[in-house]
Amino acid sequence: MSPSASYSEINLPSEKLADLRTISLHKLQAGSISEQDLLLQACIEDGFFCLDLTHPRFSPLLSDVDAVFKLSKDLFNYPTDIKTLFDVDKVSDLKTNGYKPKGRNVVAKDGKSDGFESWVLPRNGLLQLTNDPFSHPPAIASNLHSLCGLVQGLSSAAYTIFSSLSTSLALPAGQRFEDFQRLSCPAPDILRLLKYHADANTNCLPQTPHTDMGSLTFVFSTRPGLQVLPVGTGQDLGSYDESDWRYVLPRPGHAVVNIGDCLSIMTNGLLKSALHRVGPVAGYAMPERYSMAYLMRPEDQTMLRALDSPFIPRTVSNGDDVVTSGEWIRKKFKALRGQKDAGNFDQILTGGRGVLA
Ligand SMILES: O=C(O)CCC(=O)C(=O)O
Numbered sequence: 001m002s003p004s005a006s007y008s009e010i011n012l013p014s015e016k017l018a019d020l021r022t023i024s025l026h027k028l029q030a031g032s033i034s035e036q037d038l039l040l041q042a043c044i045e046d047g048f049f050c051l052d053l054t055h056p057r058f059s060p061l062l063s064d065v066d067a068v069f070k071l072s073k074d075l076f077n078y079p080t081d082i083k084t085l086f087d088v089d090k091v092s093d094l095k096t097n098g099y100k101p102k103g104r105n106v107v108a109k110d111g112k113s114d115g116f117e118s119w120v121l122p123r124n125g126l127l128q129l130t131n132d133p134f135s136h137p138p139a140i141a142s143n144l145h146s147l148c149g150l151v152q153g154l155s156s157a158a159y160t161i162f163s164s165l166s167t168s169l170a171l172p173a174g175q176r177f178e179d180f181q182r183l184s185c186p187a188p189d190i191l192r193l194l195k196y197h198a199d200a201n202t203n204c205l206p207q208t209p210h211t212d213m214g215s216l217t218f219v220f221s222t223r224p225g226l227q228v229l230p231v232g233t234g235q236d237l238g239s240y241d242e243s244d245w246r247y248v249l250p251r252p253g254h255a256v257v258n259i260g261d262c263l264s265i266m267t268n269g270l271l272k273s274a275l276h277r278v279g280p281v282a283g284y285a286m287p288e289r290y291s292m293a294y295l296m297r298p299e300d301q302t303m304l305r306a307l308d309s310p311f312i313p314r315t316v317s318n319g320d321d322v323v324t325s326g327e328w329i330r331k332k333f334k335a336l337r338g339q340k341d342a343g344n345f346d347q348i349l350t351g352g353r354g355v356l357a
């Protein structure tokens, strides 16, 4: 088969596929104990799972996903001079709003740059939770209904997931995950629309390996491309092998969900924040690919330290290294802004490990 064979023609060997658990949001919401246990297991063992949204009650959410994919195509089809009016580095401080052209950031030590355009939208701006500036083009203004529906639907799915995990870990009142991401309070969550460009080079790496630095991420796509590194393959030490990557296949009516660094820190590593990346299937060209990621982050005042739970391993800390989530995000930016050639801001913002050494 030629490197440009269509993805539907590619028959991936099953041992190369990520064997992710499927969690039904409907069953979680109905209080199923076995689903709750399965969710905890997935977060401890993989840091990734597939979220089944096929129950009819989630049809409005899936319609919003479709509408936002359509919007995404319209946005990336805008002429370059319009897109650059909303340059993420000009219209927002912490990259929480605006457009990033392809190739702006370095993704590999050899200096190669990224292979995707992105457009980031802030939850605070969409839901009018703060008065922070939120400049955006007409296509976004005319799709606010779907964008807000999507963000609210995913925030509510996250509430169910957080609350299930909090119960499983016997977290005390006031220290439950959902207490740090309240539905009506401002939080620096972002909706990230992505367009990966086709690339004939079978060795291209459009997006660098990274972990997401927030709490929980939901990803939707209709094309393969997402790859995860199984927990236990030397992620922390960087001693994994290229052959360790596993492909996550998109499934209609499902989101791919993963744990971010903040939840991992708050559970002292019990819940895993796994390395992932986007790239072509080995030996094939990279096809054009649209995806969207809703990257959730704890409210700014959240202390990033291990929570009280009989299941969370304790560490001895003098407290000096505890920071709030807001400080942590700012610190990362400051460190990077002062670091010539660090380039890779978007990945750093969304990921704490596994990026440029
Ligand atoms: O495009 C994807 O499938 C993944 C996106 C991602 O990992 C991110 O935005 O952090």
Ligand SMILES: [Fe+2]
Residues within 6 Å of the ligand: 210, 211, 212, 217, 276, 350
């Ligand atoms: Fe990510």
